[in-house]
Amino acid sequence: MEYSFENEEYRKMYRHSCAHIMAQAVKRLYPEVKLAIGPAIENGFYYDIDAPFAFNPEMLDKIEEEMRAICREKLPIVRSELSRDEALELMKDESYKIELINDLPDDAVISFYRQGEFIDLCAGPHLDSTGRVKGNAIRLLSCASAYWRGDPDRKSLQRIYGTAFPKKEELERYLLRLEEAKRRDHRKLGKDLGLFLLMDEGPGFPFFLPKGMILKNTLIDYWRSVHKRYGYQEISTPMMLRRDLWERSGHWQHYKENMYTSVIDGTDFAIKPMNCPGGMLVYRSVQHSYKDLPLRVGELGLVHRHELSGTLHGLFRVRCFTQDDAHIFMTWEQMRDEIKNVIRLFDEVYSVFGLSYQIEVSTMPEDHMGEVEVWDYATDTLKAACEDMGKSYVINEGDGAFYGPELDFHLADSLGRTWQCGTIQLDMQLPERFELEYIGADGQKHRPAMIHRVVFGSIERFIGVITEHFAGAFPLWLSPVQAIVLPITDRASGYAEKIRSHLEDSGFRAEADLRPEKLGYKIREAIAQKIPYMVIVGDRDIENETVSVRHRSGEDMGAMSIDSFEALLKEEIESRMIK
């Protein structure tokens, strides 16, 4: 193994050993606790602990201090293998470990790792000594609860999250990145920039403010223009539909606890949690020929889902959101090309936002419907389409929907965090359930294949993602206010207002700050609002008929005519430049 943090295997081993060191420290300080499990994760490690009290930040500091002591003690970490009986005897006071041992298969090697007085059931591997861990580059970050084995019916344990690096500077860099992420939190920016609100009266139901609406509508205008170019039509299906539709689609049986329902004139209705069933009705409403296919039908549908209260999170996880949905009906032969067409569209859209992505292929889950051969064909087609497009992918085994395999697009933002937005799902169930048909060249009825896809995923979530990605400093074409005119003195107020209305008449979103404040103050506020251009006007500009332009980045672009400024804006908007 390469002993470098660049090497994922080594990084995991290092942090796994940190998890053991943390467990040892906890046991030294609080001998009454029982240990569950403690793995390395993406950016650190955690340990689940059953304690009769709650850990607080001061306790985490103490544990961290003890961990440093354990590192200084340079305890050798020694592996041993025991028989099942010996293992059970050794762990007789650790009920969770006993459960783990009992669940191991008969032929399993049961290994332990000892460091000083501490010994833990573990498959390993580990570092050879606690001295290998850099004590001052460990940080315990938070504690939260987690269910034993992820089962909500089982006991809730306390999880301590921590991270560790081989150098203190690297830890500090990581902590800075966490702070930066916090600074970019879309919930904070959404409030500061006047984009949206979440209120007690509507948990999970966001309110969009005027500036947020500009953002949302601009995204939607863009979405429409792209989809038109890619041959999509657009429909809108009702928010609320009768129970028998949801029974036919299967939602009433499988998704009812997430649906808002009502009784109207003695009949059950449900608010749509998905757009597909309505889309199926539209397809069925007329007879289709093979010449109509592929038929691409988009819908920006507002859906409502009763998500658990504890899962709500800003715009990332809400109870009502707009899916930028589309259903594509096609023959099985057209599927591969059609998926490529969708990937091309995704490529175009994501690159406009400067978001890169990784594709995951989610395959047949254990609990699925339909023939295995059909699943195999569908999954192979998804993979083949990716390969044709030169896209690499990773397999997410068994993570597909029960009705078909899917491609998931995980977007990486400017901080390297990933968000699942786009998906391309093959649906092998709905065409059956709704008995969709088209008339083939042979004059016979055939069943079409169907793709269900979203690019943004949810407009609301996507707004959250790009708010954090751009730290609120949206590209000019998306900025709710594109330019703000700042008169230096009252003498320039009239000229400022003239410039503002000129900009507005030319189709730009412009404001003017006419308050009798100093220029520096107005600039400070405009930058806090992430307004791309500040148009400063004073006596000199009035005299020369110019505007003095400053970009939010701090760049002073000097004086220019209003026409050249507008030409510059136009160019930046039309190219959807990220600046």
Added chain:
RNA sequence: GCCAAUGUGGCUCAGGGGUAGAGCAAUUCACUCGUAAUGAAUAGGUCGUGGGUUCGAUUCCCACCAUUGGCUCCA
């Protein structure tokens, strides 16, 4: 939904059994200023909601609501 923490003026936060305080924002006045905070004055809060304990609760207790961090789930 579960576990834990939190909830004080528009925002960020301090305080604490004897009915609240700061900074920023707001309003008014003065200043008329060339690239990240001009000064002064004024106004603004039934301390999340509902019960309970108490002579007295914003403070202690209980319930509920919401938020935050997780679990679970997912666009």
